[in-house]
Amino acid sequence: MKYSIFSLAKAALSGHKGWTRAWRDPAPKSRYDVVIIGGGGHGLATAYFLAREYGIRNVAVLEKGWIGSGNAGRNTTIIRSNYGLPGNTGFYELSMKLWERMEQDLNYNTMVSQRGIINLYHSDAQRDAFARRGNTMRINGIDAELLDAEQIRKELPFLNYNNARFPIMGGLLQRRAGTARHDAVVWGYARAANDRGVDIIQNCEVTGFVRDANGRVTGVETSRGRIGAGKVGMAVAGSSSRVAAMAGLRLPIESHVLQAFVSEAIKPLIPGVITFGAGHFYVSQSDKGGLVFGGDLDGYNSYAQRGNMPVMEDVCEGGMAIMPMIGRVRMLRQWGGIMDMSMDGSPIIDKSPIDGLYLNAGWCYGGFKATPASGLVFAHLLARDEPHSEAALFRLDRFRRGAMIDEKGQGAQPNLH
Template sequence: MSSYSLANLFRHGLGGHKGWKPAWRDPEPKAEYDAIIVGGGGHGLASAYYLAKNHGFTNIAVLEKGWIGGGNTGRNTTIVRSNYLLDANAKFYEHGMKLWEGLSQDLNFNVMFSQRGVLNLAHSKGQLETFRRRGNAMRLNGVDAELLNRDDVAAFCPELDISKTARFPVEGGLLQRRGGTARHDAVAWGYARAADRRGVDIIQNCEVTGIRRDQRGVAGLETSRGYIACRRVGLAVAGHSSQLAAMADVRLPIESHVLQAMVSEPVKPCLDTVITFGAAHLYVSQSDKGELVMGGDIDGYNSYAQRGNLAIIEHVAACLVALFPQFSRLRILRTWGGIMDMTMDGSPIIGTTPVPGLFLNGGWCYGGFKATPASGWVFAHTMATGQPHALNADLNLDRFHTGRVLDERGAGPYPWLH
């Protein structure tokens, strides 16, 4: 399969662009694989890619019940950042940020990574002080962070209403300039194409219906396209991790909740960064098509319905108008929902399970997209060696048994942190 380059674009142009081949194959499942990843979203495809690239696996499959990138990979608000407080999270997400910075070249696929900055707004002196602490913690971990005062915020994002009469006047903010956005579908497609070029079988419309085990651990998977033998299985099915794990009698500290996102009608460029609202919950950026992309809280009760409640949409829109009064006449074009694995401490789970040969990548709460490259990197390592990578050693499932939970928000030892 030819690589994407200016020379090839020119060459195919001479042929009327009729010579392009599909970006990945559509293979039949084999009887046996060395490693199978369940879930063809960004995380699953990235894991397969790094298993092939970093660990030399050649006989890998990704099983996807629908089409690749059709779950939460295609439903998020595309924000990439690594502004975490705790060491374990900061190091993991910063590794991801470094992978993002070279991802388009590595995959030979333009993921449209745009480091337009992520600015978290503070609306009180106390909040600004907690941001100062977070920023200092980030800098100690080698992550870029800048504390902005009110005038800096006004200069960085003139569109914001920073007047003293705003509903929640802005005191300042914490800026990560290397943060930004990426094209979410391109991330799935780029990893799929790159993995396929290294021989990974991407099998769509193939639903896992059972996990067969023997004395040694996992033996294979029952699927809608027949039984497939495999002794090394990774689950990357966030939203439905509990269902897949239950097939191997593993119970998880996870609840499934719906998170909504929405876009406005497209307008000319008017917002060149990512803004998060510190007084209530809103994150907003502008897509390359011109839509304002935004989201807020989960609806707040267990749900497997990929649709949500109007109350949250109204809340998100109200937050937007509080920050940007000039957007009040924009219309909401589209809203949708995705199902989140909400863990009990608000941090993800990547690692081994009590079943030998079964690995779990899930519990992304609603921060999974930015983690895609790092998640694939460490999950591939964990699956290949049977041991966690240094970067995901603390993100293990066992932490709920040992008490070493990762309470990023600093809300204390409370099990229901979402």
């Protein structure tokens, strides 16, 4: 059923009895051309693009819980393409372009809202690093503006300019960046993939890989039985190491907890996304009115999906450093996601060393904003057996070759990326 104000009004007349499931609830078939493990944004987008762009419709997406129950439902909803290194720059811009047409592509309002992101700088060195990054963006056809303190004051008059520990000297602005409604992205892809024939199978946990005599992966064992597959794609960020271990693979990935916070709903206070350069704090305001904010990783390996106090305090201290007007706004909820932290802070999208098994992992902080492009390039890899041109550098062997994509320059120390 096509969604529109007309279908909505029509349905209202019949007391909304006419709506049907947004996606089917099929029993798994015995075999698919492609099985995607992971019913998050990336897995569902991959299935959608396999069907839409590459004509592969005999596809199943297997989800151990409910779709969107991983990091797709546990992030701060920011979309942006303000990256500085080859590999990331083009890829995230591809994603940005897909965000910009997502609602019409999917016939689903994912509330993509391009209200802009400002990364504040507080020192000459930070300004120079942002200038380098902004110029890279511009050279790659991405919008970027470098603002000085006076220009920032015009955009964000409410920041703390008077008694800051680290004065605001300016910021890097990407106006096309913004936020999207994270859950809606999952549901929109699920519905659109479903409409193109993809089977979305919830409560179906993968427990092992089926291998043939040559070691090739030919299917998966699941809590709902064995499912054969021409190819298996993993899109299980947060659990990448655990799933890869079933195939005997060790990855250059650690799992870390990243906390995020939301305040009570208040009337509009903040226009876009603001990132504090001298502390660990970034914030935006959801359409519903909550301030959505976060900061750094807790810093230790964790699968617990919850964090501890030091980081929560650290984040709020950062908030009160630049926006002391939020002192009386109350934090409503705190949560933690499992971050698939790769060793250079950039993702891995590649064939695995095992035939028939394909990796989509290591998303670090970039997972949500990457969703559409990740789906497209992973679908390309699965369909064509060669990397998409915008994902050619996200190779697994780059660590062995020394070709890291290390935006923050922190080296093989995931909790610092």
